[in-house]
Amino acid sequence: MAAKLGILAGGGPLPARIVQSCLASGREVFVIAFNNETDPSTCEGVAHLWVPLGKVGTTVKRLKAEHCVEVVLAGPIRRPSFSKLKPDMRALKLLGKIGKAKGQGDNAILSLLVEELEGEGFRVVGADDLLSDVAAPGGIMSEKTPNERDQADIEIAARVALALGALDVGQAVVVQQGVVLGVEAVEGTDALLERCAGLKREGRGGVLVKLKKPEQERRADLPTIGSDTVRRAAEAGLHGIAVEEGQSLILDRADMVAEANRLGIFVVGIKV
Amino acid sequence: MAAKLGILAGGGPLPARIVQSCLASGREVFVIAFNNETDPSTCEGVAHLWVPLGKVGTTVKRLKAEHCVEVVLAGPIRRPSFSKLKPDMRALKLLGKIGKAKGQGDNAILSLLVEELEGEGFRVVGADDLLSDVAAPGGIMSEKTPNERDQADIEIAARVALALGALDVGQAVVVQQGVVLGVEAVEGTDALLERCAGLKREGRGGVLVKLKKPEQERRADLPTIGSDTVRRAAEAGLHGIAVEEGQSLILDRADMVAEANRLGIFVVGIKV
Numbered sequence: 001m002a003a004k005l006g007i008l009a010g011g012g013p014l015p016a017r018i019v020q021s022c023l024a025s026g027r028e029v030f031v032i033a034f035n036n037e038t039d040p041s042t043c044e045g046v047a048h049l050w051v052p053l054g055k056v057g058t059t060v061k062r063l064k065a066e067h068c069v070e071v072v073l074a075g076p077i078r079r080p081s082f083s084k085l086k087p088d089m090r091a092l093k094l095l096g097k098i099g100k101a102k103g104q105g106d107n108a109i110l111s112l113l114v115e116e117l118e119g120e121g122f123r124v125v126g127a128d129d130l131l132s133d134v135a136a137p138g139g140i141m142s143e144k145t146p147n148e149r150d151q152a153d154i155e156i157a158a159r160v161a162l163a164l165g166a167l168d169v170g171q172a173v174v175v176q177q178g179v180v181l182g183v184e185a186v187e188g189t190d191a192l193l194e195r196c197a198g199l200k201r202e203g204r205g206g207v208l209v210k211l212k213k214p215e216q217e218r219r220a221d222l223p224t225i226g227s228d229t230v231r232r233a234a235e236a237g238l239h240g241i242a243v244e245e246g247q248s249l250i251l252d253r254a255d256m257v258a259e260a261n262r263l264g265i266f267v268v269g270i271k272v
Numbered sequence: 273m274a275a276k277l278g279i280l281a282g283g284g285p286l287p288a289r290i291v292q293s294c295l296a297s298g299r300e301v302f303v304i305a306f307n308n309e310t311d312p313s314t315c316e317g318v319a320h321l322w323v324p325l326g327k328v329g330t331t332v333k334r335l336k337a338e339h340c341v342e343v344v345l346a347g348p349i350r351r352p353s354f355s356k357l358k359p360d361m362r363a364l365k366l367l368g369k370i371g372k373a374k375g376q377g378d379n380a381i382l383s384l385l386v387e388e389l390e391g392e393g394f395r396v397v398g399a400d401d402l403l404s405d406v407a408a409p410g411g412i413m414s415e416k417t418p419n420e421r422d423q424a425d426i427e428i429a430a431r432v433a434l435a436l437g438a439l440d441v442g443q444a445v446v447v448q449q450g451v452v453l454g455v456e457a458v459e460g461t462d463a464l465l466e467r468c469a470g471l472k473r474e475g476r477g478g479v480l481v482k483l484k485k486p487e488q489e490r491r492a493d494l495p496t497i498g499s500d501t502v503r504r505a506a507e508a509g510l511h512g513i514a515v516e517e518g519q520s521l522i523l524d525r526a527d528m529v530a531e532a533n534r535l536g537i538f539v540v541g542i543k544v
Contacts, residue, residue: 079451079473105452163435169452179351180377180441183455186471195467199458201351 004028005130006068006122008059009038010075013251014224016042018074018130030066032059037077053077057090060120071122072130073110073220079186105168107213110220126219127249134253136225136269138245141257144266146240150207152178154242157209158272165213171223174238176206189225190232197236206238211272212247226251227259230267240266276300277402278340278394280331281310282347285523286496288314290346290402302338304331309349325349329362332392343394344402345382345492351458377440379485382492398491399521406525408497408541410517413529416538418512422479424450426514429481430544437485443495446510448478461497462504469508478510483544484519498523499531502539512538 005022009015009031019042022029031048033040043050049062063071087095097112114124128135140146146154157175160183164170170184174196181199184192189210200206210223225243233241240260243250246269250256260267277294281287281303291314294301303320305312315322321334335343359367369384386396400407412418418426429447432455436442442456446468453471456464461482472478482495497515505513512532515522518541522528532539 084474105450160436160439160441163439164432164455167432167435167452169432169455178377180439180457182457182459183436183441185452185454187454187467191467195459195463202356 002027003069004030004067006063006066006071007031008071008073009033009042010073010077011037011039012075012224013039013226014127014249015039015074017134017251018072018127019046021131030063030068032063034077038075052086054085054087054091056094056116057088060090060117063122064120069123070125071117072125072127073113074127076188076221076224079106079109106221107168107216111217114217114219124219127222134249134251135246136243136248136250138269138271141253141267141269142240142260142265144240144260144264146207146242146266146268149177149205150239150266153205153207154209154268154270156180157207158211158242158270161209161211162214162272165211166215168213168215171213172208172210174206174208174236176200176238181206189229193229193232193236193238196238200237204237204239206236208233208236208238208241209243210241210248211244218247223248224251225249225256225267227256230256230259230263230265234263234265238265240268242268242270244272245269274299275341276302276339278335278338278343279303280343280345281305281314282345282349283309283311284347284496285311285498286399286521287311287346289406289523290344290399291318293403302335302340304335306349310347324358326357326359326363328366328388329360332362332389335394336392341395342397343389344397344399345385346399348460348493348496351378351381378493379440379488383489386489386491396491399494406521406523407518408515408520408522410541410543413525413539413541414512414532414537416512416532416536418479418514418538418540421449421477422511422538425477425479426481426540426542428452429479430483430514430542433481433483434486434544437483438487440485440487443485444480444482446478446480446508448472448510453478461501465501465504465508465510468510472509476509476511478508480505480508480510480513481515482513482520483516490519495520496523497521497528497539499528502528502531502535502537506535506537510537512540514540514542516544517541 033050034053153175157173161173172184172189174181181196305322306325425447429445433445444456444461446453453468454464
């Protein structure tokens, strides 16, 4: 039996999936839930503590008191303003380090946080170390397959996504007929897809490509898609979605594939 | 007296400024106005022809019949869908070349168009060859000056803008407190600024940086700002705007500076 797992629970359904999976296998968990970020259902029936995002010292102390050996960071966290963060001493120290770091994008911050947790003796694992079928497979998952135009669009989008990712800006890019319709920064993939619905040229077509940033700490914030992403891509009039094989997460893959088939969207795992 | 100028008039106020400047100096002009793109006031009282965007053959023929020697491409053109473009034979030939070009972003297309016009014997000039005070000067234009945090944000935004521009994606980037809030693709700078208003962290701060794409054909679609950009930047809660000295256009600079001073926004011309 694996040792107790500490779950730093960001938004979305991923943390709850990890909780469920651990409970199913009889593994103990302790959830750190962040005010205004974590879905409350994540904590139902399991040991947990609600904390403001800035309480890093409290979080570390409690995880130790709970004898957590492994820790996972799961689900996105929206970056708060400094005034809303209400940092404790430990968070202030971390912010000082972030200020001195080269980049100040999400990846720079998450890498420092992982380092900090490891410095405290925790073993930090990725969501895909815990959920056996969450990592994106290679190849076509849907009934629909990308056509030649889609393949060309995927290539362009992947090139742009990698360049952006190298600058720690965002993970997602939408391309249609060779034209980059939109590029993700802090607004997130959902807002990107909504905007692209109004920007694309008429007729169906276009692809969403979502890739890990080249230097990304892979134990935190891997690109994630699910049924919801498929629905939004369809609403935006796109042909399909490409993610990186083994370097992105798919929530409830069977559901997502069913939704993609229902909506006539392709989903493919590519190598970059 | 310079020879007759052919003006391919895209959207916004730049084409009208060129018309006014030519008329003031007694230079003859002929305006090609594009349906749904050109502001109708651009053509008032001057010789002109309205054409659908896809009528490249008609445009070339008419400019020759009008004995235009120099031609300027001024103002942005929204990229139409193929079905709306209704291309003539000449446009189809051009589209064939575009299909074979490396990139298919705006710059790739504009470069081919400039090449095409030069192949027909026209001399293609830039808006800043015609309007003496439209090129952005270096240094601070406003009363407000960028602080240290703004300078750091400008550096980050410029790095991202150049990387994006190299991929022919867009020209504008918004950064606040080291975080890239948004990146422009086809939505344009206005939509980018609107979106960033909802994404920034509270408190004033953040910069808009708008730069020429590194490989951009500089006679077409140089980054342009004006009073309206300043207003939208202020509405988005930003501190200021940076453009590239000599490589971007400022419409009605005196008005823009007055507006920047009224709203407490800085505007600076930088070297990159």
